[in-house]
Amino acid sequence: xxxxxxxxxxxxxxxxxxxxxxxxxxxxxxxxxxxxxxxxxxxxxxxxxxxxxxxxxxxxxxxxxxxxxxxxxxxxxxxxxxxxxxxxxxxxxxxxxxxxxxxxxxxxxxxxxxxxxxxxxxxxxxxxxxxxxxxxxxxxxxxxxxxxxxxxxxxxxxxxxxxxxxxxxxxxxxxxxxxxxxxxxxxxxxxxxxxxxxxxxxxxxxxxxxxxxxxxxxxxxxxxxxxxxxxxxxxxxxxxxxxxxxxxxxxxxxxxxxxxxxxxxxxxxxxxx
Numbered sequence: 001x002x003x004x005x006x007x008x009x010x011x012x013x014x015x016x017x018x019x020x021x022x023x024x025x026x027x028x029x030x031x032x033x034x035x036x037x038x039x040x041x042x043x044x045x046x047x048x049x050x051x052x053x054x055x056x057x058x059x060x061x062x063x064x065x066x067x068x069x070x071x072x073x074x075x076x077x078x079x080x081x082x083x084x085x086x087x088x089x090x091x092x093x094x095x096x097x098x099x100x101x102x103x104x105x106x107x108x109x110x111x112x113x114x115x116x117x118x119x120x121x122x123x124x125x126x127x128x129x130x131x132x133x134x135x136x137x138x139x140x141x142x143x144x145x146x147x148x149x150x151x152x153x154x155x156x157x158x159x160x161x162x163x164x165x166x167x168x169x170x171x172x173x174x175x176x177x178x179x180x181x182x183x184x185x186x187x188x189x190x191x192x193x194x195x196x197x198x199x200x201x202x203x204x205x206x207x208x209x210x211x212x213x214x215x216x217x218x219x220x221x222x223x224x225x226x227x228x229x230x231x232x233x234x235x236x237x238x239x240x241x242x243x244x245x246x247x248x249x250x251x252x253x254x255x256x257x258x259x260x261x262x263x264x265x266x267x268x269x270x271x272x273x
Contacts, residue, residue: 016126027151096128105172
């Protein structure tokens with residue numbers, strides 16, 4: 001099977017998914033001895049045009065996990081604007097130290113439906129978008145070594161004469177389960193879907209938050225105002241140079257602190273080849 005190029009294709013508001021995806025893709029490209037390219041569809045302007053991959057491409061497609069699934073706000077783009085004409089596909093998801101639930105099998109299914117032939121897949125830990133404690137600093141050196149080994153094994157599988165005979169096995173359930181619902185100590189559902197970030201007195205009006213918002217939901221004219229949907233990716237919080245962006249919704253704070261308490265240990269990444 002003659003590959004000409006390996007692509008890292010990703011949505012990564014805070015950088016963890018980018019690191020996972022590019023590390024795997026670079027390792028595969030090195031093993032196969034072919035060119036390597038990047039397509040970053042994090043920002044809205046990069047989700048306008050249709051992207052087509054051919055049968056001599058291999059695409060490592062990465063998304064973060066939100067509520068145990070592929071982010072629902074990405075589904076229209078993934079289902080309509082990414083097309084493969086027999087390209088090989090490697091779905092990878094990054095999760096914030098809790099679990100990736102059905103996100104990986106969901107992304108695999110999307111890739112198969114879009115014309116990819118999936119050859120491998122994986123779920124890996126990145127620092128949680130809500131937290132600086134959960135998965136802090138990950139993917140770290142140990143994770144990078146696993147990601148490189150994963151990429152090497154994908155390359156070896158292709159060099160060894162692998163022939164597509166259906167979607168690669170990955171962990172997850174079908175039918176895909178509902179999105180994970182956080183609950184308070186009384187078992188009541190916590191709904192943070194309409195929660196938006198606040199802006200403190202330290203704001204210097206630099207507009208960085210508006211530049212990095214993957215949904216274009218922060219006003220460029222007045223960055224203290226969130227004019228659209230917030231997906232709680234926390235790019236605005238983690239990339240604010242003065243630390244002026246924050247969430248103070250009680251349900252959000254409770255959910256964040258509960259996750260930090262329950263999932264403080266080191267979760268492991270998983271590979272399927």
